[in-house]
Amino acid sequence: MLEKSKALPIHRRALAGAVLPLLGLTPTAARAARVFRFDQNQGRLEFIARHLQVLTSTGQFSRFDCELILDPQRPETARVAVQVETGSIAHAYPGAADLLRSPAYFDAARWPLARFSGSAAPGGRIEAFDLAGPLELRGVTQPFILKAQLARRRRDPATGAEIADCTARGEISRTAFGMVADMAATGDRVQLAVSVSLVIG
Amino acid sequence: MQAAWSVAQRRLHWAMAGLVFVNFLLALVMVALPLSALLAKILTYQLHKSLGLLLIPLWAWRLWLLWRRGRPAPVTLPGWQQGAAWLGQAMLYALLIAVPVLGFLSAAAAPIAVETVFFLILPIPHPFAPDQALYDVLRPLHQGAAWALVLLALGHGAMAIHHHRQGLPVLRLMWRGQ
Numbered sequence: 001m002l003e004k005s006k007a008l009p010i011h012r013r014a015l016a017g018a019v020l021p022l023l024g025l026t027p028t029a030a031r032a033a034r035v036f037r038f039d040q041n042q043g044r045l046e047f048i049a050r051h052l053q054v055l056t057s058t059g060q061f062s063r064f065d066c067e068l069i070l071d072p073q074r075p076e077t078a079r080v081a082v083q084v085e086t087g088s089i090a091h092a093y094p095g096a097a098d099l100l101r102s103p104a105y106f107d108a109a110r111w112p113l114a115r116f117s118g119s120a121a122p123g124g125r126i127e128a129f130d131l132a133g134p135l136e137l138r139g140v141t142q143p144f145i146l147k148a149q150l151a152r153r154r155r156d157p158a159t160g161a162e163i164a165d166c167t168a169r170g171e172i173s174r175t176a177f178g179m180v181a182d183m184a185a186t187g188d189r190v191q192l193a194v195s196v197s198l199v200i201g
Numbered sequence: 202m203q204a205a206w207s208v209a210q211r212r213l214h215w216a217m218a219g220l221v222f223v224n225f226l227l228a229l230v231m232v233a234l235p236l237s238a239l240l241a242k243i244l245t246y247q248l249h250k251s252l253g254l255l256l257i258p259l260w261a262w263r264l265w266l267l268w269r270r271g272r273p274a275p276v277t278l279p280g281w282q283q284g285a286a287w288l289g290q291a292m293l294y295a296l297l298i299a300v301p302v303l304g305f306l307s308a309a310a311a312p313i314a315v316e317t318v319f320f321l322i323l324p325i326p327h328p329f330a331p332d333q334a335l336y337d338v339l340r341p342l343h344q345g346a347a348w349a350l351v352l353l354a355l356g357h358g359a360m361a362i363h364h365h366r367q368g369l370p371v372l373r374l375m376w377r378g379q
Contacts, residue, residue, distance in 0.1 A: 092312035
């Protein structure tokens with residue numbers, strides 16, 4: 001039984017057949033890289049908006065899938081693919097989720113999925129590496145960078161496995177994706193943040 | 202015991218009364234505003250929180266003045282009315298601090314986790330992280346206490362007018378100081 005809060009690597013045999021060749025990983029990298037698949041049950045995907053320059057509000061997506069291929073020794077080979085159901089927005093303020101699903105914002109009925117696929121840039125460290133690639137949202141595709149890090153590496157006292165907290169943050173211009181409502185109240189820049197605990201060793 | 206309320210005491214009394222009623226009306230408006238009026242909603246929420254926080258130092262100042270300068274001698278009333286007036290004023294003082302404090306704490310506990318920024322200038326740190334269970338307790342307490350404060354203040358004002366019509370100087374003492 002997998003521990004619910006942590007994303008576990010898929011067995012290496014599962015990688016050998018299909019995933020790794022498609023990703024173009026070298027055999028050396030393939031031996032060390034691990035594929036982590038997680039969703040809303042193990043991780044968290046949030047968006048943070050600014051209001052009037054001084055306030056923030058946070059919402060989240062309650063349905064998403066993420067596949068991260070990561071060799072902790074070689075973060076420059078990392079890849080990520082995320083798919084988000086835009087209709088799964090959850091927000092603590094009553095009515096806010098409906099507003100955000102509406103055509104003025106994510107237009108979830110017309111564009112039910114958002115996608116991001118990114119790969120690491122050379123020179124990154126495991127404490128801080130970038131994942132850059134196209135983000136497709138509301139039918140618009142724009143370049144996007146997730147600034148990722150693997151922090152708090154530690155041993156799980158129960159299993160002895162090595163665990164780390166993986167967080168990644170990026171910022172979009174919502175107007176670039178056609179979300180132009182309430183510009184007086186809500187800023188253009190919106191942060192996207194993913195967090196999950198990974199069993200890395 | 203002084204002969205009349207001091208100028209500062211009278212100004213504070215009316216300023217706090219005005220703040221309480223304005224903030225109460227603001228609360229009704231901010232909750233009723235639709236999310237389509239997002240800017241107005243955010244502004245009214247922040248103004249409500251700011252005016253509420255302003256009540257806390259004003260309350261402390263008023264209590265300090267009462268302790269330092271005292272109050273005029275009570276007008277002659279039947280014993281039960283004296284007792285009711287004392288109890289009503291004690292409850293007003295208690296609610297005047299309880300309502301803004303409960304409001305601030307419920308803002309801190311609110312799962313929406315929006316900061317409190319005093320008049321959109323000075324960030325006021327929340328004492329704890331958002332907590333749905335705590336919010337479910339604090340929010341109705343704040344609302345209930347606010348309704349009690351407004352109703353009690355209206356009753357307090359109605360009695361002052363009633364005594365004024367009877368020729369007693371309670372309203373004049375607080376309005377003009379003599």
